[in-house]
Amino acid sequence: MTPRVDLKEFLSAYLAEVEEQLQAANARLLEIEASSKEGKANPRAVRHLFRALHTIKGLSAMVGVEPAVALAHRMETALRAVDSAGARLAPASLDTLLQAIRAIEHRVRELSERREVSPAPRAILEALERLEPESSIVAAGPVTLDLDPSIVSKLAPFETDLLVEGARSGRRAVRADFSPSPAKAERGFTINSVRERVSSFGEIIKVVPFSVPPSADAPGGLTFAILLLTSAADADIAAAVGVPVETIRDLAPPSPPIESIAPEPAAFEEADEGEPALRRQNIVRVEVTRLDDAMEHLSTLTVTRSRLTRAVAQLTAAGVNTRDLQEIMREHSRQLRDLRASFLRVRMVPVAEVVDRIPLLLRGLRRESGKQVRLQLDVGNAELDKGVAERLFPAIVHLVRNAVDHAIEEPSQRIRAGKPPEGTLRIACFAKSNTRLELTVGDDGGGVDRASIAGRVGRDLTTDAAVLDALCRAGFSTRSEVTTTSGRGMGMDIVKRIVVDQLGGELSMKTQAGVGTTFTLRVPLTISIIDAFTLECGDERFVVPVSMVEEIFEIDHSRVRYGPSAHAAIYARAGVVERRGEAVPLVDLAAALSLRSGGPARHAVLVRRRGEAIAFGIQRVVTQQEAVVRPLIDPLVQAPGVAGATDLGDGKATLVLDLLDLGSALDAAREDQVA
Numbered sequence: 001m002t003p004r005v006d007l008k009e010f011l012s013a014y015l016a017e018v019e020e021q022l023q024a025a026n027a028r029l030l031e032i033e034a035s036s037k038e039g040k041a042n043p044r045a046v047r048h049l050f051r052a053l054h055t056i057k058g059l060s061a062m063v064g065v066e067p068a069v070a071l072a073h074r075m076e077t078a079l080r081a082v083d084s085a086g087a088r089l090a091p092a093s094l095d096t097l098l099q100a101i102r103a104i105e106h107r108v109r110e111l112s113e114r115r116e117v118s119p120a121p122r123a124i125l126e127a128l129e130r131l132e133p134e135s136s137i138v139a140a141g142p143v144t145l146d147l148d149p150s151i152v153s154k155l156a157p158f159e160t161d162l163l164v165e166g167a168r169s170g171r172r173a174v175r176a177d178f179s180p181s182p183a184k185a186e187r188g189f190t191i192n193s194v195r196e197r198v199s200s201f202g203e204i205i206k207v208v209p210f211s212v213p214p215s216a217d218a219p220g221g222l223t224f225a226i227l228l229l230t231s232a233a234d235a236d237i238a239a240a241v242g243v244p245v246e247t248i249r250d251l252a253p254p255s256p257p258i259e260s261i262a263p264e265p266a267a268f269e270e271a272d273e274g275e276p277a278l279r280r281q282n283i284v285r286v287e288v289t290r291l292d293d294a295m296e297h298l299s300t301l302t303v304t305r306s307r308l309t310r311a312v313a314q315l316t317a318a319g320v321n322t323r324d325l326q327e328i329m330r331e332h333s334r335q336l337r338d339l340r341a342s343f344l345r346v347r348m349v350p351v352a353e354v355v356d357r358i359p360l361l362l363r364g365l366r367r368e369s370g371k372q373v374r375l376q377l378d379v380g381n382a383e384l385d386k387g388v389a390e391r392l393f394p395a396i397v398h399l400v401r402n403a404v405d406h407a408i409e410e411p412s413q414r415i416r417a418g419k420p421p422e423g424t425l426r427i428a429c430f431a432k433s434n435t436r437l438e439l440t441v442g443d444d445g446g447g448v449d450r451a452s453i454a455g456r457v458g459r460d461l462t463t464d465a466a467v468l469d470a471l472c473r474a475g476f477s478t479r480s481e482v483t484t485t486s487g488r489g490m491g492m493d494i495v496k497r498i499v500v501d502q503l504g505g506e507l508s509m510k511t512q513a514g515v516g517t518t519f520t521l522r523v524p525l526t527i528s529i530i531d532a533f534t535l536e537c538g539d540e541r542f543v544v545p546v547s548m549v550e551e552i553f554e555i556d557h558s559r560v561r562y563g564p565s566a567h568a569a570i571y572a573r574a575g576v577v578e579r580r581g582e583a584v585p586l587v588d589l590a591a592a593l594s595l596r597s598g599g600p601a602r603h604a605v606l607v608r609r610r611g612e613a614i615a616f617g618i619q620r621v622v623t624q625q626e627a628v629v630r631p632l633i634d635p636l637v638q639a640p641g642v643a644g645a646t647d648l649g650d651g652k653a654t655l656v657l658d659l660l661d662l663g664s665a666l667d668a669a670r671e672d673q674v675a
Helices: 007-037 043-063 066-084 091-112 122-130 157-168 182-186 191-199 234-241 288-317 323-347 351-355 358-369 386-407 411-416 450-457 464-471 491-502 659-674
Strands: 172-178 202-211 222-230 249-252 348-350 373-378 383-385 423-431 436-443 506-512 516-524 529-537 540-545 551-554 575-579 582-588 603-609 612-618 620-628 642-647 653-657
Touching (some): 043 157, 157 249, 191 202, 191 234, 323 620, 348 351, 351 386, 358 373, 386 423, 386 436, 491 516, 491 659, 575 612, 603 659
Parallel strands (some): 373 423, 540 653
Antiparallel strands (some): 436 516, 529 620, 551 603, 603 612, 642 653
8 A cells, every 4th residue: 555645744845936936927927018018029938937837736736736726727728828829918818817826826825824725716717718818919021930840840839939030130040950979078069068158149049859860970869959049150159069160050031120139148048848957056945944943053152152252261360371272262263153154144035036026016006006107126136134034025015115105196297297207116225234235215206295294293304314203103194095005104114113123224214305215224134143342331231233333432531522401311411522523422321221320431332323423432342242132022121222132151131232223212302302
């Protein structure tokens, strides 16, 4: 009797793979839509979409998610008809396909939450059966391909269309034959190396294997016909394939180009089914919980290292010769730092993966609002911790919703203002340092209505920072009516809570009436183990992240200026110190935290909040070391300016300070007293 296989063990792998394929399907549908708006076919995107759906169907059948199997199968059938008709989709058909993807996502979510998977919606299944492709649009005169019938029979309709359309656009449709042999392999000519060389000259459409009589040139009786679109000369192609130049054949004479169509980058080239891929990535999928567990063990090692360092220091103070032990400790610290860096690299994900769902979100917002908005993404190769990415995405979603619903005007309004009818939403990011990331979300809308917000809060708002503080108040909204996208006063409050309170980052805004608004989010790349300064303030020790500190300097009290202040209780003998030509407020940290004073502050820690500097006076800087941050979850022990706690090796909880948040709390308290 065959043992029964428990598919539960495959569930996590299934969910991870299907989520990846669903994201790919959404991206391909958006590509097809963009091409349709330009009146072009996109057979490559149709092919990739078909493959993603085929994978989803197979995986879902393996774990018994029959509704997902039915939906994916109907979508595959519809896409075959689309391929035969020239790879063009009508807008209504795109909507149907997107609804089907949403339906699959919903059922996968039900499975992940251990709920009963609901049946496939009959209305969507029927709509997929009725789905019709858009009629093909002939852009130029007929183009005939000079290909053997045996090769034509192995080409899919969209591959033939690619060759024809490439010839119409002015490129050359070329065939190069390669026959593998031991002699050629010794000279470095294999099918994989040839494909890689040829792909640098153009776009490979298909590699077709076919049998030939064995000969000295083809001892194995096998030849590969490489069909490509290129602008390169025959000599270059022949050198890349390792064949005589006279064997390179044109499949069709190139037509005068109707429009400039750049060849797709070689990075998008994929191996055809049954052929080896050129560059296979060795990827192992690991559950995030396992990475979290490994980071927890690493955190324990970091605390133990701190305890060892403290013990060695005590032995040294007692007169014990610890020179060799100190050298071992230094080497251990370097190794532990390298291990930490390796773990962090494993947890890093590209920022592009964080924002790849934004185009689909924007599509829905455009339909709901009736506004024309295009998206500009510039995220480069920046990466951040998986945990930070998951927390950051909802903040980005709220900023995008606000930009479309509040900032970008209706097309008619934009035309009256001398703007193009289509608004622009820009998302960009880059690494601010090796510990922080800066992400901006901007628009070219009407800007924030400063006067309206000032009227709602009952006070003047002279700076962008003051306007942002008002927008981030819980329950505040610039809309008087609730819509499907906004009006509940939750958006900016959630953004601030995520960026500032949860991630210990910084949120700022720049706005100009009639020009637009840009929000800047500065967040740490990781929040688990940080490089930190240990400070003495009063009778206590605190930890401050290195990434937060701009400068630490010695205080010359003869150059500190104090003035009469009605808010001395808040600012605790706040003074002003000149630093690099800038007047910087100096606040005694012990007094700000209501601690017993340890004497006059001898050093100052300078941080910059929304571009404005503020310095906190301390007694001394003890050391710089790695610290494991534990968040303070209990609301009874949470306080402004406190980001969490850590163990420095002495077994005591040491508070991790957020000096940016503390500065904001001091400003808020001062404004409340003034009011």
